[in-house]
Amino acid sequence: MGLKLLFLILLAAAMAEVETQSSLEGCPRKCGDLEIPYPFGVGIQPSTGVNCFLEESFNLTCDNSTSKLLYRDNLQISSISPQAGQMEILMNISKICQNRSGVGLVQHLRTDDFTVSSTQNKFVTIGCDTLSITRAQNSLRQNESYFNGCATLCEKPPPEELNDKTCTGTGCCQVDIPAGMNSINFTVSTVNFTNVSSFNNCSYAFVAKSDWFKFSVDYLDYFPHETAPIVLDWTVSNLTCRNSSISSDHCACKDNTDLVRSDDGYGYNCKCKTGFEGNPYHPDGCRDFDECNASNNCSISTQALCHNFDGGYSCSCPPGYTGDGYVNGTHCTLKASSHSNLRILIIALGIVVVLLVVFTLASTTCLVHKRRTLKQIRQRNFEQNGGNLLQQHISQQQSYAERIKIFTEIELKNATNNFDEGRILGCGGQGIVYKGILPDNTHVAIKKSRVGGDARQIKDFINEVFVLSQINHRNVVKILGCCLETEVPLLVYEFVDNGTLFDHIDPSKTGHFITWESRLRIAAETVEAILYLHSAASIPIIHRDIKSTNILLDHNDKAKVSDFGASRLVPLDETQITTVVQGTLGYLDPEYLHTGQLNEKSDVYSFGVVLVELLTGNKAVAFNRPELRNLAMYFVSSVKENCLWEILDRRLEQKKNAKQLKDVALLALRCLRVNGQERPTMKEVALELQNMIAVEMHPWVKDEAMKEEEAMKVEESEYLLGHVPNGYGDASTSISVASHDSTQKQIAFEIANGR
Known part of the structure; x- marks a missing residue:
């Protein structure tokens, strides 16, 4: 079934290829849905001057308004066959009905160079008490004329006496067409409608293809056709090629074709040689037909082989067989000497099958073992x-x-x-x-x-x-x-796509610089996240590793706190827990380092270091700069020595942001106090940062904020006394640093497992 389907596909492709070459290049290939094969064609193309037809008798007309291909006298063409030398046209039917008397309309067909096929057509009459007459002529043979007629009688009207599918004189009759006629006239007349009018309304006469018409009793009452198909035989004029010995350049027949003389002695046809197919009139000629892809005489049941060649094919038997391979020949039979080879082949095949089974079982066993091992490994990894x-x-x-x-x-x-x-x-x-x-x-x-x-x-x-x-x-x-x-x-x-906070404040990475306003907002967002961990989560969480590299920024520079590998859950009934010290060098709470007691103030200290990074743009720990080895200690020491404005990041527009820079510095110092109880809570830090941002965004809030600030000055004066550089504020913004016992306890510390 599969081979047959493949053959049909290949055959359809080959036929399509032939059809594309049926007309001359540059000429219309179709009129409507009808192919126009050469030697026929539609006139001379005005744009190229190509003559699309071989002789004037093959010149056709395409009615673009109706998409109909027309022969002379506007007769519609329904098909053309170059291989058979025939053309099918539609001709009107002669008709007369009971409300009229006399003779029906005479129908006339004149084809000149073509003839009405005597083998493919019949002259048919339908009706009762009807007489039809036809006259056929051959204008090429001194106007030879032939008359013929056909009469039908229906004396008894019962329909059961009339047989369907037969046309033998009762209700229907038919006669042959003389050979070689290129002109034909016919008409129909009634003898007496009175006796048959009850079941025979009209009578008809027409010439039609023999296999097109099948008589039916219903046609006596109503015949559904107004035209009938007629087959015309056509030939190429002798003037084009007088005999077959003339060069093909002067003959209508092209490569791989044979010339066939007309039976009536006028003109000739071309046909493809045996084993070839295509349009024998086309300049490309006929092409070889691959018989091996079609039904052939090679014996498939005996493994015969088919070999195609130009114009034919041959059959043979495969090695080890004898015979010619043809269905009607000696077929293919195994040689006697091949039996032993066949036995060896069967044994070898058996060994291969056994080995294949063994290999399949071994492979299956290995696969099952491998899957079991992988499952065990995955389970072991899961546990580890x-x-x-x-x-x-x-x-x-x-x-x-x-x-x-x-x-x-x-x-x-x-x-x-x-x-x-x-x-x-x-x-x-x-x-x-x-x-x-x-x-x-x-x-x-x-x-x-x-x-x-x-x-x-x-x-x-x-x-x-x-x-x-x-x-x-x-x-x-x-x-x-x-x-x-x-x-x-x-x-x-x-995925957070804009790097870490440290990437944006590191002076060595100038392409990532962010303004002070953004830094302050990021600090506030970070505090919101930590405050959520401390108070809003179902179980309080201490991050334990707050640092600038663990604060990520998205494409809008929004802060996202990450890396919770060191975080700890704090039961609701406990304020602090004892744990192994863990954190990052430079950010670690010194009190937690000494006591191992972890609480929320440890995160406050780490965030204070982040605030200092935002203010100074420096790393929390810098081993290559002794004075900055520990940024937190360096910051506290610098403020104590009245050097705050010297250590701030020069890119932060200190004059414009002096008030906020001072306030954040005060907040950072409070977060960095060695004694955890003296540090603010994360909620207090969040409120202060929100107030700073609100004052900047809404100036009318400044009065209330200044009152709160005055209330805090008494406490802060114990830690911060100093001055603002010239041009950065008035006397009310001056600060200084006094000594404090807790700052003396600040120590340099390192963590072995710091990240």
């Missing part, structure tokens, strides 16, 4: 990476379980291009962060933990997953999920 600990956390807080998606290793490998180094966003103490793109085109950040079997690091990682799953704040990086089936655990969270 803290999966049980995470499940324990989630079971205690079921409401947060649906916020975390468990990704597969394949998903995250595809998202990061197999963790390509070009996708690395940054490295920290907890791991490496890659940029990933999920199948739905969501951009994410994927943290690959540095866990290597260290129970403490695993606990930190799982802690970060659990802590982030409970946080839903616009200024906190949102977790999307994790993957624990890999050798090292992976954490997936939202």
Whole structure:
């Protein structure tokens, strides 16, 4: 079935190719839906001067208004066959009805160079008591004329006496057309309508294709056609090619064709040679027909082989067989010497089958073992990476379980291009962060933990997953999920695309500079996030690693706090917890460092260091500059020595922002007090920053803010006394620094595991 379908497709393609070459280049190929094959054509093309027809007798007309192809006298053409040398036209039917008497309209056809086919047509009469007469002539044979007629009688009107499908004289009669006639006239007349008028309304006469007309009794009452198809035989004039020995350049027959003389001695036709197909009149001639792709005489049932060549094909038997391969020949039979070879082949085939079965079983066993091993490895990784600990956390807080998606290793490998180094966003103490793109085109950040079997690091990682799953704040990086089936655990969270805060305040990265107004807003947003962790979360959270590199900025420079690997949950009934000291050098609360007692004021101290970074543009720790090794101590010391304005970032337009710079410096000093009880709460820090921004945005708020500031001056004067550089304010804004015991206790500190 499949081979047959393929053959039909190839045959249709070949036929389409032939059709595209049926007319001359530059000539109309169709009129409406009807092909116009050469030697026929529609006139001479005015644009190119190409004569589209071979002889004048082949010159046709295309009625563009009706899309009909017309022969002379406006006879519509329904088909043309170059291979058969025939053309089919439509001719009117002669008709007379009972309300009229006499003779019907005479129909006349004159074809000149073409003849009415005597083998394909019949002269037909339909009716009762009807007489029709036809006259046929051959103008090329001294106007030979032939008369013929046909009479029908219906003496008994009952329809059952009239048989369908037969036309033998009762209700219908037909006669042959003489051969070689190129002119024909015919008409129909009635003898007596009186006796048959009850069932025979009209009578008809016409010339039509033999296989087109089949008589029906219903035609006596009503005949549904006004025209009938007539087949014309056409030939090429002898003047074009007088005999077959003339060169093909002077003959209508082209390559791979035979010339066929007309039976009546006038003109000739061309046909493709055996084994060729196409239009024998077209300049390209006939092309070879591949018999091997069609029905042929090769014995397929005996494995015979078909070989195509120009004009024919041959059959043969495959190696090891004898015979000619033809259906009607000796077929193909296996040679006697081939039986032993066949036996060897069968044995070899059996061995191959056995080996194939063994290989399949071994492969299946290996595949099952590999899958079992991978499953065991994934389960082991899940346990080593803290999966049980995470499940324990989630079971205690079921409401947060649906916020975390468990990704597969394949998903995250595809998202990061197999963790390509070009996708690395940054490295920290907890791991490496890659940029990933999920199948739905969501951009994410994927943290690959540095866990290597260290129970403490695993606990930190799982802690970060659990802590982030409970946080839903616009200024906190949102977790999307994790993957624990890999050798090292992976954490997936939202992608923040504008780098870290430190990238934007570092003087060495001038392309990322942000203004003081933006810095103040970012500080306020960061405080909002930390305050949410301390008071609004279902269980209070101490971040424990607030620093400028853990504050990310999005495309609108909005702050998002990240990296919760060191964070701790604080039970509601406890104000502080004792834990192993963990943090980052330069940001670590000295009181927490000495006592191991962790509370919310530890985050306040770290944020105070971030405020100093925003004011000065310097790193929290700089080993290459001894005086700036610890920025917090350097800041407090500089203010004490009345050098505040000398250490501020020169890019911050100090004259314009002097008031806010001084206020933020005061706030930073309060956050950096060594004694945690003397530091403000994060809520107080948030209110002060909001007031600063509100005063700047709404000047009418300044009076109330100044009153609150005066109330605080008594306390602040114990710490801050000094002056503003010339041009940066009046006497009311002068500050100074007095000694304080707590500042003397400030110490340089380092953390072995600081990030």
